[in-house]
Each structure stands twice: as structure tokens, then as C-alpha cells.
Amino acid sequence: MKKYILPILLVILSVILPFIAGTYLLHIFTSILVFLALSLSWDMMLRTGQLSFGTAGFFGLGAYASALIVVKLGFDPILSLLVGAIFSGVIAFFLGFVVLRLREIYFAITTLALTHVFSVVIRNLPELTGGSSGTILSNAIFNGDPIKIYYMILIITLTVIGISEIFKRTRIHFAINSIRNDETTAKSSGINVFKYLLFVFVVTSAIQGLVGAAYVQQYAFVNPESTFSLNFLLLPIAMALVGGIYSTNGPIIGAFLLGLIAEYLKLQMPYGHLIVYGLIIVFVVLFMPQGIYKPIKNTVIGIGKTGGDINA
């Protein structure tokens, strides 16, 4: 029971946050939660051994799907979030048959290229998408109420955390961990490697699409430059690396740490946070390759208690 106390406290804290924090702080936390969800989705794919650089791509697809279905077809903005998720998931499903034949650096580069392809396609469909100048929505979701928006993002992020924990606690964990460790052994143990890769690729892409949709509904504006931005690719990766990959807690810790540091540094020096970001990432990767979560955990609960715990 004891190990649930901290998570429950954190959830309660995040639910009452709008009542204790001002608008500025709430805005920062909303932004951190967005990146946290992206970071977890990237990590979930990495658990299969596939390094994806497509996070911003599927984020952008979801953003556009959501924006356009509201603007062109008059969909309800809340419903459009689902449309964003489904659209990214469906595209990932079909692309998966091709890109999931690739491994390692070839997979990584191809997913990065896909992001660029999505962006180019959208730029070249000005009648539908507004081209490179983008599309403006008539109104932000919930009329831009920051508290309601915060709760919307919180629900999405908690859902993603839940999915990540399902991935850690069920047979999915055994399948994707095996695939990452040794694909030949995985196949010889009866694991349908492609099926699991496709499943994880579709789920994580749908999450990215959902987050993209929520993001665009929050700001009521979408354009290719800001949605297919490296921000939505590199920051989530940095957060997962700093916090610790292959876990749920790692990206959570990394997102809050880097998110808060970045916010502070932005006030000190415009874009100065990017330099410090780079330094932190280099430091962590060189000296703490497991991220900061595992060393903390081992110190707190004592080393040697890892055995037999599938959630370790």
C-alpha cells in the first residue's frame, strides 16, 4: 500500500492545483504536462528498441486533423481531440507496414523524414490547410479558460501515464522488452514481433496526435512551422533521457525538472534555456546513462531489491 501514497498525493495535488496556483504557474504546468505526455509516448516506443524521431510528425498530424475538422466541418472541439488521435493512429498503422521493417538508425531517420514529408504535404495544400501561414480557429476550446484547459491536458496526461503503466504491468511489457533485448529470442519464444511493434507504434502515434489536437485547440492556431517543430521532438526525448528511459517515472521526473528549469532560465536570458538544456543532456548522458530516476530509486529503497519485480 505504501508505494501508492506518493502517486495518490501527486494526483490530488495536480487536481487542486488550479485553486492554489496563479494563472502563470498554471500555464507552466499545462505546458509541462503536454511535454510529459509526448515524452512518455516516445519512451513507450523506445521500449521496443525502436528510436523514433516521428513524435513531432504525429503531433502535427493530430493538430491539423483536429483543427481542420472544427474549422471545415464544424465539429465539436472536444470531439476533435479524438479525431486527432484516430487520424494519427490510422496513418501510423499504414506507414507501420513499411517503416517497421526498418531497424535502428534506418528507422530513426525514416521517422524524421516522415515528419518533414507531413509538413511539406500540409504546406502544399493551401486550400485545405492554409498552407505555410496556417489556419486560425474562430475560438479556443472552453473559450480559452485556463483552468478548464489545464484539466483537459491533465486528463490526457493521466491517461497516457495509465497506458504507460499498462505497458509495464501486462504481457505487453514482456513482449516489447524481449523484442528490444533480442528479436531472434523473442521470435523463437513465440512472440509475433511485427504485431507488437505495430501495436505500440499505433498507440504512441495516436497519443501524439491526441496531444497535438489538445495543443492546437488550446491556442486556436495551427501552422506547419510551430507544429512540426523540433521542440516537440527534442524536448520530450531530452526529458526521458534525463529522467530515465524505459520507465513511467523517468519521463515524469525529467519533464518537471527540465520544464521548470527551462521556465526559470527563459526569464533570465531569452533562449538561454536551450544552452543549459544541452549541457544537462550531455552531463546526464555521460555520467548518468540510466537517467536520474533509477539511481534515486536505488538509493531510497536499497540496492538488490530489483529481483522478481516486473515493475522494476
Place this chain on the structure above:
Amino acid sequence: MPRLKADKILRRFGGLIAVNNLSFTVGKDEILGIIGPNGAGKTTVINLIAGTLPVNKGSITFRDEDITKYPAHIRTQKGVARTFQIVRPLKDFTALENIMVGALFGKGNKLNEARKKSLEICELLKLKNVNKNVDELTVLELKKIELGRALASDPKLLFLDEIMAGLNSEETWELIEIVKGVQKTDISICVVEHIMKVVKELTDRVIVLDRGQIIAQGPYSEVSQQQNVIAAYLGEEE
């Protein structure tokens, strides 16, 4: 019907024919030995039957079903299991979790069933450090994990690829006894082995491969006396 029937299977690697129109069967309740000099094609035969590699020609029938076109994971689910010559443990898992993978996906067990069954297999294998990570285990323990993962998938046909290699005499005998015990549970076994005392001790029948073809077959005691077998191993006198 034999449990496994390989009919004229052929596999090329570029210009080299590794397995050449090979036909053999494995009976129910049988331990078949596959021996031959290095490069004879023994491991390739396992890869072809287990589906790790596709055959170029020929057919494979397992329990009256043509499995030639099935991918490796389906063959495992149907009951063909194998161990690897060079152990391939899943390094981010404990010993027990490694074995559970076979039960979860080879057999399709649920998590708690798989855990229970894997613990039973650990007991059968006399594997004690079930909760240690694999990088802390000895060679014998790693071999047992290979065997355990294969057994957990509930196979009807088990390929053991040089599972005794690298073990000392005492450990070898321990594993021989375990394999004998396994065979009594309605699992047909194929052993590829270089250590002749293991072949002699375990097998009912052997086939001798050289350059991808069978050059002799029969009980080990007979085959080991044949001139062409000795020549294949030692080279012919001019």
C-alpha cells in the same frame, strides 16, 4: 506418422549449399542426435525447422501439418522449441522472467499462470537464483534458462543446440539427467552435439551430416564405427 518429417529441405547461402536435399524424421518418444564436423549444416537444420531461416526448397511436416511457410513464432506456438548454441538471454529480465516469456507467448499463458509454471520449471531444472538478473548468472544457469524458456512454451519437439558446450563434466551430467527427464514427458528431442559421450548417453539414434547431407544414420554405437563417418571427422587418408 513421425512427429517431424523434413522432406528434401534445401538451403543456400549465396553459392554455398548448407543443407542439401536433406530428409529425416523424428519419432514420438525419440531423442535424435544430429552430429557431424564443423560446417556440416547442423545449426542450419535447426534454424530451418524452427523457422529462424526459411527453406529454399522442400517441406517440413510437424504433427501432420505442413509448417514450411509458417514464421518462427507460429512454429513455436505450434510446439517446436529450440535453444541457441550461443546463449541468448533477455538481459533486462531476471532468470524467472526469461522463462516466463516462453510460457506467455509460446503457450499463451496468462501472467500468473506463466509465473507459476515457470517456477515449476525452475524447480525441475534445479535453478535456484530465479530472481537474479541474467548478468549475474553462471554459464550453467544461462544454459538452464535457454532450456527453461523452450520448455515453458510446452513444446512437442525440442531442439538442443550444443547445450552442453562450455560445461564441466559434473554440470554436463546434471544437464543430461534433466534432458532425460524431459523426454519422458512426451517431448521429442533433437540434440546437436560435439561431445560424443553426451550423444552416446542421450540419443536413441543419430544422423551424421557432412556438407549438408546425411552420410550415415543409426544407433550411435554402430554409426561411430563406420569408415565414412570417421573419415568425415578426421579427414581421409591419401
